[in-house]
Amino acid sequence: MWEYQKHLQYPINIKNTNPKLAQLIIAQYGGPDGEMAASLRYLSQRFGMPYPELKAILTDIGTEELAHLEMVGTIVHQLTRNLTEAQIKEGGFDAYFVNHTNGVYPSDSSGMPFTAAYLQVKGDPITDIHEDLAAEQKARSTYDNILRFTDDPDVRDPIKFLREREVVHYQRFGETKRTTGIHGDITKGVPPARYAFLYYCTMSFYD
Amino acid sequence: MSEQERLMRRINAYRFASWELHIFLDTHPGDCKAAKQLEEYRRMADDLTAQYEAAYGPMNQSSSNTSRWAWIADPWPWDVNEGGTK
Numbered sequence: 001m002w003e004y005q006k007h008l009q010y011p012i013n014i015k016n017t018n019p020k021l022a023q024l025i026i027a028q029y030g031g032p033d034g035e036m037a038a039s040l041r042y043l044s045q046r047f048g049m050p051y052p053e054l055k056a057i058l059t060d061i062g063t064e065e066l067a068h069l070e071m072v073g074t075i076v077h078q079l080t081r082n083l084t085e086a087q088i089k090e091g092g093f094d095a096y097f098v099n100h101t102n103g104v105y106p107s108d109s110s111g112m113p114f115t116a117a118y119l120q121v122k123g124d125p126i127t128d129i130h131e132d133l134a135a136e137q138k139a140r141s142t143y144d145n146i147l148r149f150t151d152d153p154d155v156r157d158p159i160k161f162l163r164e165r166e167v168v169h170y171q172r173f174g175e176t177k178r179t180t181g182i183h184g185d186i187t188k189g190v191p192p193a194r195y196a197f198l199y200y201c202t203m204s205f206y207d
Numbered sequence: 208m209s210e211q212e213r214l215m216r217r218i219n220a221y222r223f224a225s226w227e228l229h230i231f232l233d234t235h236p237g238d239c240k241a242a243k244q245l246e247e248y249r250r251m252a253d254d255l256t257a258q259y260e261a262a263y264g265p266m267n268q269s270s271s272n273t274s275r276w277a278w279i280a281d282p283w284p285w286d287v288n289e290g291g292t293k
Contacts, residue, residue, distance in 0.1 A: 006266065009223065011216075056233040063228070074285040128278045168227070175234035 002063070009067040010161045014078035014154040019091030021150055022079035023109055025145075028072045028146070028162070030106025032113035033138035035072055039065035041119035041135060048123035051181035061169050068162055073104045075158060125182050132173045140166035214259050221252035 028034045042062030047057050069134075080093065080102055088097050096111065106114035122128050143163035150156060176182055228245040235241060236248070260266055265277045 006278075006284060007219070007287075010283065011219070012285075049267075051232055053236065059232060060230050064230075124220050159277065172234055174228055179234065 002026070002066075008071055008074060009064070010158055012071060012072060012074045012078065012154075012158045014075065014151060014152070016154070017081065017083055017087065018079045018152065018155075019083060019087060019093035019096075021152075021155065022076045023093065024149055025072065025109075025146055025155075025159075026076050026107060027105070027109040028106060028139070029069065029076060031108030031112075031142070032105075032118045033135065033142050034114075035065050035069040035139075036106055036114055037118040038062075038135055038139060039069060041121070041176070041187075042114065043075055044119075045128045045160065048121065048128070049125055050058045051125065051179060052174075053177055054125060054129070054182065055174055055178040058171055060091060061172065064169075066164070068165065071158060071162060075155060076104050077102075079155070102162070126185055129173055129176055129182065133170055136166045136170035136173065140170070149189070211259075211263055214255065214262075218252055218255045218259060221248050223253065224248045225252060 030036055039062050042058040042065065046058040046062070049058060065096055083091070083093065083102070099105070099111075108114075118126075120131055122131070140163055143159055143166065145161055147156060147163070150159075177186065186202055215280065225245055225248040228241050231241055232238060232245065256266060
């Protein structure tokens with residue numbers, strides 16, 4: 001069950017429209033490493049998780065991603081509101097406008113519609129958590145790329161907030177590998193010498 | 208920044224800090240210090256929310272003084288400036 005709170009997780013107030021930028025940022029709405037894929041991935045992976053820490057973190061981060069989806073939608077909306085016909089044409093927004101007018105449609109920056117093929121639910125805690133760690137870094141890279149394309153502080157500020165959340169989520173997912181259940185799964189059947197190497201690689205990496 | 212915006216900023220800061228502690232506790236369930244801090248931040252957010260609602264009207268559906276009709280009122284989060292002004 002979910003309960004909606006009528007406010008954004010982080011304030012957004014964009015004064016200047018920029019349809020070109022909106023078309024890039026929409027990547028994080030319905031693109032391969034976007035917030036919709038993130039939320040669906042975590043909330044779906046929960047059901048196959050055997051350990052309490054993992055059920056909790058996937059529920060909570062999956063929920064926070066919905067709040068981020070709302071933030072990205074808000075940025076796209078505020079960058080494309082009250083456009084004149086000339087601004088639509090000049091901003092290269094006409095192709096999008098024909099299909100969706102001023103609505104926010106889940107697609108990537110080239111117009112490719114959202115698909116569940118962007119995510120995986122493997123039903124194996126080690127496999128799924130590693131996908132989640134990768135997903136957080138891919139989203140972080142996408143936000144880094146978005147930041148290359150704008151000087152507008154009204155846009156950069158919330159995008160930097162979202163970027164930082166990817167880093168925090170990566171950290172939380174990494175910490176689950178220390179919890180009793182999954183740590184046992186990772187090391188199950190691994191020969192002692194290789195275990196030492198694996199232990200070093202996985203554990204110190206996420207510190 | 209108006210008085211209303213300042214208050215809203217503080218409420219959101221406490222809410223966000225509470226959330227951060229909440230997900231931290233998911234992977235550190237035995238951390239009593241974090242649990243205590245979470246309780247304190249939640250209390251601060253609740254107190255300030257009560258102050259805000261007394262002065263500027265209802266904030267959320269779950270608030271006791273919110274009617275269904277107040278809930279549907281504009282502005283919604285994607286249209287709104289910080290502090291609830293359009």
